[in-house]
Amino acid sequence: MLELRPNCECCDRDLPPNSELALICSFECTFCRDCAAARLGGRCPNCGGGFVARPVRPAGKLAAFPAGTRRRLRSQPCPAGA
Numbered sequence: 104m105l106e107l108r109p110n111c112e113c114c115d116r117d118l119p120p121n122s123e124l125a126l127i128c129s130f131e132c133t134f135c136r137d138c139a140a141a142r143l144g145g146r147c148p149n150c151g152g153g154f155v156a157r158p159v160r161p162a163g164k165l166a167a168f169p170a171g172t173r174r175r176l177r178s179q180p181c182p183a184g185a
Contacts, residue, residue, distance in 0.1 A: 106131055107160060107170035113138035113181035120170040126154035142181050
C-alpha cells in the first residue's frame, strides 16, 4: 500500500491524500507538480527515476488505511531550476 506522504520533499507544500498535484517515483519520493517540472526536470533527485501521478485514495478508505503523516524534506536543497 502506498504511504501517501503529506508534503513535497522540495518545497514542503501540503499534498493531502486527495491531491492531484502529487507526483511520486518508484520509491514513493513525493513532489508537487510545480517542483517536479520547474526545478527537477521530471527526474527524482533522490533516485534519478521518473515521476507518475500519485493515485488518490478514496475518502471512504482513509479511515481504515490512513495516509502518512511524517513530513520529509530533502537533506540537500532542490536545484533552483531544471
